[in-house]
Amino acid sequence: MQLKDKVAFITGAASGIGKEIAIVYAREGAKIVIADLNQEAAQATAAELKAAGGQAIGVGADVTDEAQVEAAVQAAVAAFGGIDILVSNAGIQIVHPVEEFSFADWKKMLAIHLDGAFLTTRACLKHMYAQGRGGSVIYMGSVHSKEASVLKAPYVTAKHGLIGLCKTVAKEGAKHNVRANVICPGFVRTPLVEKQIPEQAKTLGISEQDVIKNVMLKETVDGEFTTTDDVAAVALLFAAFPTNALTGQSLVVSHGWFMQ
Template identity: 30%
Template sequence: MNLAGKVAIVTGGVSGIGLATAKAFLLKGAKVIIADFNEEGGQQVEQQLKQDNGDVTFVKVDVASEASVEKLVATTVKQYGRVDIMVNNAGVGVLGVTHELTYEDYHKVISVNQDGVFFGSKHAIKNMLEHGDGGVIINTSSVLGSVGEGGAFAYNASKGAVNLMTKSLALQYAEHKIRVNAVAPGYVESGMVSKEALGDFYDALVDKHPIGRLGQPEEIAHAIVFLVENEFVTGSTLMIDGGYTTQ
């Protein structure tokens, strides 16, 4: 797929992997809707990217709400006429031993990480079927969708579900030229995942990656661009994890 002129929605697009992906799409000539719950940050990012001549719009969204996601897609279609690419990237995590995990904490992770993929995929695919030219769904999973980690019960559950949701959607919609793939990052540098924020725990995270460092958001974004552009890939979850899952 040639991204020039294509219309892409990126949830969780204000920071980290989402922002890096939005920038990568813009460099390829795509039109990008940055969707995020962080309204102030979203407006700032929109203005910054417009200064670089990017065709970009911020839309506030709560991916745990189907009505909010449906409105996001409708807003995109109203402005740009269609949806070609949906990147279901927004996510949250809660750490803690399972017997102390509240249902509210558990449900928050599932509603954002899992339900958000369902709502985003459902409403993007509806438009893709309407315009009839196919499209691409990319889901942000995690290495923790394939391997367990103590204290990450809800996150493990949500990302494992994303991997199988990706396969199921890919099978359902292949005949309609709608491809569905996922990326599964290892730990990625961000404001909350940094030496300054985590102290000695940061070094423990680095040790989990045989390559000897954490990932950068741009490295995940490049993989997302690859999965969008390569028209022979569907139903795959691409590990981008510095060797984390090889052990």
């Protein structure tokens, strides 16, 4: 088992990509903390992992709330004795052209994606540093950490920002053997993406099928969505990698949508 007895704190993990990462980590022996805005769903996901033979707890946390984040991390430490892996995955999507974006929605997007990443990182790093056994910080970026798309100004801005945060954490964390990396998926057909399809169709004046074919998957090499399995495989690589040789990096998983 690649993650035996490691403690993984995963935000936005009650569904979608976060849940798939939790399943893979649990299968590899990690103790899982499912942190989600929906506490009931977090606990239900944790119960699924335990039923499958894993160790897990579910905690409710709004990642934009400093006190809630600190309390959730403390609950994780109390349950499992430390934090070895942070997966900062919580996110939402709101789509509008820039001239129609409300300031409130702009601030909400940046708060969840960037403030949430900062608050969870800060809370987890304190424990990673103190326990002296290193750690791995993993940010859920996007192809939009590298590219831009119409209608997504705050999302693109936030996802670009995660790369800067990652590089700083990689430099600061190195002396503590803490690595930091970013996963940059293409479109994954999660509820977040499903919600965007009709929204973009309406805004762009095209069919939902055209949104999928000519907007979301246009630049891929094969017209295929990235899967939660694809993303979880990269999350396992970053979590299990044994040295600082792999840190401060961003890996794109997008069927060739963006090539470096």
